[in-house]
Amino acid sequence: MAGKTPKEAADNFVFFIKETLSCISDHFVSAYQQSKKLYKVYYEPYAKVTAKSGDNYLLSVTQIFRAIPHPEQEGQFKAKTQEYSYRLLGGPKENTEILAYHWHPHDPGVKFPHLHLKDSPRIHYPTSRVCLEDFVRLLIRDFQIKPRLKDEEWKEILDRNKKAFEKMATWKVQNP
Amino acid sequence: MPAKKRKTVQVKWVTKGEFTSMVDTRARRVLGISGRQFITRWKNGQYRKLDADTCPGAVELAILAPLPRKKSGRKNSKRGRR
Numbered sequence: 001m002a003g004k005t006p007k008e009a010a011d012n013f014v015f016f017i018k019e020t021l022s023c024i025s026d027h028f029v030s031a032y033q034q035s036k037k038l039y040k041v042y043y044e045p046y047a048k049v050t051a052k053s054g055d056n057y058l059l060s061v062t063q064i065f066r067a068i069p070h071p072e073q074e075g076q077f078k079a080k081t082q083e084y085s086y087r088l089l090g091g092p093k094e095n096t097e098i099l100a101y102h103w104h105p106h107d108p109g110v111k112f113p114h115l116h117l118k119d120s121p122r123i124h125y126p127t128s129r130v131c132l133e134d135f136v137r138l139l140i141r142d143f144q145i146k147p148r149l150k151d152e153e154w155k156e157i158l159d160r161n162k163k164a165f166e167k168m169a170t171w172k173v174q175n176p
Numbered sequence: 177m178p179a180k181k182r183k184t185v186q187v188k189w190v191t192k193g194e195f196t197s198m199v200d201t202r203a204r205r206v207l208g209i210s211g212r213q214f215i216t217r218w219k220n221g222q223y224r225k226l227d228a229d230t231c232p233g234a235v236e237l238a239i240l241a242p243l244p245r246k247k248s249g250r251k252n253s254k255r256g257r258r
Contacts, residue, residue, distance in 0.1 A: 014187055015187075018185050018186075018187050019185075021185060022184065022185040025185070026185055027185070028185060028186040028187065028188050029185060029186070029187050029188070030187075030188050030189075030190050030198070031187055031188070031189050031190070032189070032190050032192075032194075032195045033189070034195075034242060040195075040240060042198075042240060044198045044201070044202065060233075060236060062236050062239060062240055064239050064240075083239040085235060085236040085239060087232075087233075087236065094205065094206055094231075094232040094233040095232055097232040097233070100232070100235075102235055104235055104238070104239050107226070107235065107238045107239055109226065109235060
């Protein structure tokens with residue numbers, strides 16, 4: 001995911017996000033370069049995903065990252081996640097949120113990565129850092145969201161992208 | 177035999193104007209106010225107790241919005257030092 005310029009590193013990171021999300025949605029991903037180093041990737045409008053039962057859900061994914069000099073590869077840059085939010089909603093209204101994985105250390109609320117669940121309001125369940133690939137896998141496995149790709153394809157993408165992410169991550173995902 | 181075609185998804189790189197419009201849309205949907213009002217109220221410290229459960233979507237709005245870094249609505253925020 002490294003790049004020769006900050007923009008190249010950002011483009012590479014956005015590609016991974018796009019590819020991971022393409023396992024369950026054909027919705028386009030929006031990206032914005034707020035400054036030379038700060039980038040924001042998000043869904044707007046939220047992406048519709050469908051379960052095998054036919055139930056529809058909405059997906060909101062927001063990833064904020066910086067392109068920084070690579071600490072180990074001189075002249076290279078890498079993406080460093082600054083904040084994230086991965087949410088699953090039962091409908092178009094915000095109060096239909098079923099679960100949300102958050103990490104927003106620079107904003108109000110708790111500073112550690114956490115999980116919100118619809119059935120236990122105001123509780124911030126501490127989590128490890130959660131990567132997008134694990135969130136998508138959770139949706140396919142436990143919420144029975146229909147993948148767009150063949151099983152061998154989406155599994156290969158999620159495995160490959162998670163490995164790439166873990167290789168570059170400054171602080172690691174704690175696998176179960 | 178044609179090459180195998182993967183179902184690709186597009187990335188839309190948005191302009192500053194499009195991003196500002198998105199923040200406005202999001203603020204109206206989540207809080208019922210404009211994006212500009214949200215940023216003003218943030219500057220005035222009205223969202224120090226912003227909570228994802230009492231207002232789902234608000235945290236996401238806060239991390240998306242181009243909030244000021246040196247004058248955050250939250251005391252002792254690290255945002256000013258980033």
